[in-house]
Amino acid sequence: MKLLARLLALTLAGLAGLCHASVGQAQLSQIQKSIEQLVHSQSAGLPGKVSFTLGAIDSRQNLSACDAPQAFVPAGARLWGSTSVGVRCGGVSPWLIYVPLSVKVETSVVVATQALTQGRIIMASDLALQEADLCQLPAAVITEAAQALGRILSVSIAPGQPLRQDLLRSPPVIQQGQSVTLRVQGAGFKVSAGGKAVNNAIEGQVTQVRIPSGQTVSGIARSGGIVEIAQ
Numbered sequence: 314m315k316l317l318a319r320l321l322a323l324t325l326a327g328l329a330g331l332c333h334a335s336v337g338q339a340q341l342s343q344i345q346k347s348i349e350q351l352v353h354s355q356s357a358g359l360p361g362k363v364s365f366t367l368g369a370i371d372s373r374q375n376l377s378a379c380d381a382p383q384a385f386v387p388a389g390a391r392l393w394g395s396t397s398v399g400v401r402c403g404g405v406s407p408w409l410i411y412v413p414l415s416v417k418v419e420t421s422v423v424v425a426t427q428a429l430t431q432g433r434i435i436m437a438s439d440l441a442l443q444e445a446d447l448c449q450l451p452a453a454v455i456t457e458a459a460q461a462l463g464r465i466l467s468v469s470i471a472p473g474q475p476l477r478q479d480l481l482r483s484p485p486v487i488q489q490g491q492s493v494t495l496r497v498q499g500a501g502f503k504v505s506a507g508g509k510a511v512n513n514a515i516e517g518q519v520t521q522v523r524i525p526s527g528q529t530v531s532g533i534a535r536s537g538g539i540v541e542i543a544q
Contacts, residue, residue: 340376340378340379341370343379343380343381343382344370344382344384344400344410344412345367345370347381347382347383347384347400348367348384348398348400348412348414349365350384351384351385351386351392351398352365352392352414352416355386355392356392356416356418359418359420359447360418360420360421360447360456361418361419361420361421361447361456362418362419362420363416363417363418363419364416364417364419365392365414365415365416365417366414366415367412367413367414368397368412368413368414368415369413370410370412374410376402376408376410377402377404377405377406377408379402379404379408381402382400382401382402383400383401383402384398384399384400385398385399385400385401386398386399387399387411392414392416393416393418393448394415394416394448394449395413395414395415396413396414396415396416397411397412397413397414398411398412398414399411399412400412416448417446417448418446418447418448419444419445419446419447420444420445420447420456421442421443421444421445421456422442422443422444422445422447422450422454422455422456422475423440423441423442423454423455423456423457423458423460423461423475423476424440424441424442424443424473424474424475424476425439425440425441425470425471425472425473425474425476426438426439426440426441426472427439427472428469428470428471428472429466429469429470430466430469431466431467431468431469432465432466433465433466434463434464434465434484435461435462435463435464435465435466435476435481436462437458437462440458440461440462440476442458443473443475445475450475451475451477452477453477453478453479454475454476454477455475455476455477455478460478461476461481463484464481464482464483464484465481465482465483465484466480466481467479467480467481467482468480482515483515483516484515485513485514485515485534486514486515486516486534486535486536486537486538487510487512487513487514487520487534487538487540488510488513489510489511489512489513490509490510491509491510491538492507492508492509492510492538493507493508493509493510493522493538493539493540494506494507494508494538494539494540495507495508495522495524495530495532495540495542496532496539496540496541496542497542498541498542498543506524507524507525508522508523508524508525508530508540509522509523510522510540511523511529514534515534516534516535516536517533517534517535518533518534519531519532519533519534520532520533520534520540522540530542
């Protein structure tokens with residue numbers, strides 16, 4: 314009789330352990346699902362293929378059951394490279410954990426096909442596409458050749474080096490001494506006049522123009538030798 318009771322107790326203990334393990338596994342699955350949803354929503358619109366790897370979640374943590382755990386990005390962090398995310402649960406027995414996460418964004422980036430010197434105007438033959446992980450590259454890396462074509466290098470770069478927005482500048486649309494057309498537009502009228510540009514200016518930049526009377530006026534540089542003066 315005692316042996317039977319002992320066997321029954323061991324059986325019940327084993328069943329309880331199995332139930333506890335099942336609940337724990339379901340909890341881990343819910344946590345992973347909430348993180349997956351967070352990564353997908355935060356990475357929408359990024360170029361290329363986004364993938365991620367979760368670090369280990371300690372299954373021994375005493376977490377109460379939670380139907381809808383909520384993953385979030387901690388203040389000051391971002392879903393980029395090696396990072397971590399928070400997962401919280403409200404209710405009667407709230408809890409909060411942090412889970413290590415590694416994010417990759419694989420896409421094509423624009424690299425130099427040869428050594429390019431400072432001041433060079435970028436041409437199509439200077440560029441090639443190369444697969445890379447954006448999370449391992451500096452910010453502002455260029456992913457489309459059109460973003461670099463016709464722009465001017467501010468520094469020299471080596472073959473195979475990715476191009477970045479901060480390494481390029483736009484060419485001037487107005488050159489110093491160039492004959493330009495001043496356009497003044499207001500409510501119900503438009504006036505044009507000629508003049509000489511006093512300085513270089515890129516598209517959208519303020520430039521000065523000397524008109525035949527000798528006066529200097531300021532306007533917004535536009536392509537085609539146009540300087541707009543708003544009224």
